[in-house]
Amino acid sequence: MTVELLLQTLLSGILIGLVYALVAIGLTLIFGVMDIVNFAHGEFLMFGMYAAFWGFAFWKLDPIVTLPLTALLLFAFGVVVYKLVIRRITDAPMLSQIFATFGLMILFRGLAQYLWKPDFRSVDHTIVAGKVVLGGLQFGLPQVVAAAGAVVTTAAVWAFLRYTRLGAALEATAADKEAAALMGIDAQRMFALAWGIGAACAGVAGALLATCYPIFPEVGSTFILVAFVLVALGGFGSVVGAFWAGILVGVVEVMGGFLWDPAYKMVLVLSLYLLVVWFRPQGLMGKA
Amino acid sequence: MTSPLRTLALLAALLLSVRASAQEEIRIGVIYPLTGAAASTGIELKNAAQLAADLINGTDKSLGLPLAGAGGLPGLKGAKIKLIFVDHQGNPQVGASEAERLITEHKVAAIQGAYFSTVTTTASQVAERNGVPFLNADSSSPALTQRGFKWFFRTTPHDELFVQNAFEFLRDLKAKKGIQVKRIAIFAENTEFGTGAAKLQERYAKENGYEVVEKVLYPPKGTQLTSEVQKLKASRPDIVMQSSYLGDAILSMKTYKDLGFLPTALLANNAGFNDSEFLKTMGKDGNYVISREVWALDLGVKKPVIAKANALLQARHGVNFNGNSARAFTGVFALADAINRAGSTKPEAIQKALQETNIPGADLIMPWGGIQYDATGQNTKGAGIIVQVQDGKYATVWPFDLASKDVIWPMPAWDKR
Structure with missing residues (x-):
């Protein structure tokens, strides 16, 4: 077992971890602001992937080119879901909230199966095809671009929350809904x-993943379990926490699977999660 | 004006002919999934079986198979075969009750079915209990012929034979092309399908003197296969034997390419690798994958009867034969052959004739050595074929005498395609 192989595995773990982080950021943001767990988040990712796919299939547009459009589309979709469903359950018991978003998950998945069939699809050529070679190491360019996209998106969300009035208002609402309302925040x-x-x-995560991952109605379920782990591990509501947790989980999963047995890679990830919440229930970067 | 006498005579003749034709009919029950998730496959199987029966009942001898064009079974004075199709919906309970109904209500001479191994299990139990021959043409679970049944006969090879084939292929490569494989890595998903195949591959590899350098069983449908592929890469195998369903097949191939892992050959165990979506998604990266198959259309190049039979199916239904429908078609011929030799529709006579079956390979549209059953009812002369993706299409590369293309070995580097 060479150093090169180990290094390659480590860096591949970081790359996949960044993609995990990107999926988890949206989830942790919604949770942080509203205390609602969005079980349908994986389906948002799936819709993002399909949006990228159809743009490619119908108009030959690369997922990277249509990325801003996909983000806008999903932004609008998120707002509509809020207005139609979530708004009615903001003060409802937790069980109703869980049922509502869980129901959405099943609805969206079923809808995708009905509209687009359960077949696997994929974007078979993209402008980011190819690979990055670093000495003896090599990485798929789509993965590198996806990881870079994750870094940029996390930074953008973080900066938005920290440096804009709107972001500050969002954070204020997250901290105390009533107090924020008294200050005139809607x-x-x-x-x-x-x-x-x-x-x-x-x-964004969907568009980036569409360049390197098959697209099918249940694709959300593959990523969502890890995303939930990141949200809890990083600290509920902490965007930066989810980011670091993503890298940590990616490395543990890939390195653990490589050094030990791939059958146990999720065992390692979930043991890590249990350990952290045992000693630090608020997560790595969450507020106690 | 016809005289009353003539009318009477006509009536008598008509009555007689009805009685005669009732005797001239051999009823065979056929159980397939005609509704439900596998309905499209079930319909294909039904159409192929019906084509076989119609060929035997008809008088067109151009296909060149014995019995085809015989105008009914000569051993039973030209009696016609009537297939009675029933639907098991993919449900083992329904399969069992439909088998019961075929036997008690329709008084069938024999039953053919049922594609799903699970349904074949229950339906053949009913046949066994009632002492009616059950011919299985298309289920591959090895356990089916390990039950000690006396009325169960299987024409298709089962899963273990496919693994054997892979090693015969490697042996032939060495003997005829001087290609030497030493180090084998086994890569399989960790449910029933993958673990079962991996276990057999490991056993056969060791028995045949190969070195199993790595055996990676992975949980299916994950987000990444990087750790798995890195493990394979670290073990530096000559070839990888892989059992994966579609999603993982695509993800693993992409990961191979991204991480620059290139064994001299990838021997896939059908499943995801033989899905049309796999080739579409992988494009030229899917080329040179080698996989096992039960049948392929390009076999018709070396075996004209296959092309001829395919033309008949094309003319009638506008589709080509595939591994499933070709086996269903063959099943009807195998049953007809036995009933014809039995010269009777009595179950015991058909059972005895089935046991004595010896159909040469030339009389089949399959790439087999023939049909001859052992004591368990398994056809011992069945065989699979090995195909390789060349220019985005699967081409038969083994057995060498049936191959339409030469095997390309080793796989060219990822960036030289």
């Missing part, structure tokens, strides 16, 4: 914004 608008941004993040 909570409903902030919630809609959180769903919009959350869904847009999933859209």
